[in-house]
Amino acid sequence: MTGWRLGYSAAPAHIAKYIKLIQDHTASNATTFCQYGAIEALTGDQGFISDLREEYDFRRQYVYSRLAAMPKIKVVEPKGAFYFFLDTSELGMGSLDLCEKLLDRYKVAAVPGIAFGNDKAIRISYCTSLDVLKEGLDRLEDFCKKH
Secondary structure (H helix, E strand, O other), X not given: OXXXXXXXXXXXXXXXXXXXXXXXXXXXXXOHHHHHHHHHHHHOOOOOHHHHHHHHHHHHHHHHHHHHOOOXXXXXXXXXXXXXXXXXXXXXXXXXXXXXXXXXXXXXXXXXXXXXXXXXXXXXXXXXXXXXXXXXXXXXXXXXXXX
C-alpha cells in the first residue's frame, strides 16, 4: 500500500475535531479500493511482515554502508522509514540542480531537499530491489567522485 497515503488517527475528541477540520479542507476521501485495502492490511494475514521487515533492514544496512563510504555525502542511518536524507552540501549545488543532474546525466532519481526545508540535501528511497539499489548507488558514487 506504499504511496496510497491512507491513514488514520487516534486522538482525544477535542483534538480529533481539529484534525478533521484540517483533513476536510486539504484532501478528498480515500478511494474505495484503498479503503478495502486498508481493511485487509489491518485484519488479514500478518505472517509476511517479519520476512519483509528483515528484507528492508538488510537493504537499509546495505545502502547505509555504501552511502557512508561515499565522498562528499554525509548520512544518518534512518530508524523508521525507507528513505535516506543525505547532506550534500559538499557538492556545492542546490538540491534542485543536484537532482536534475543526477536524473539527466546518471539516471538516478532523488527528491530535492528544498521540499523539506533543506536545499543542501536530497532524499532517496531504498524501497526497490537490491540490484536496482546497487546500480543507483554505483551511479551516485560516480557522480560524487566527479564533482
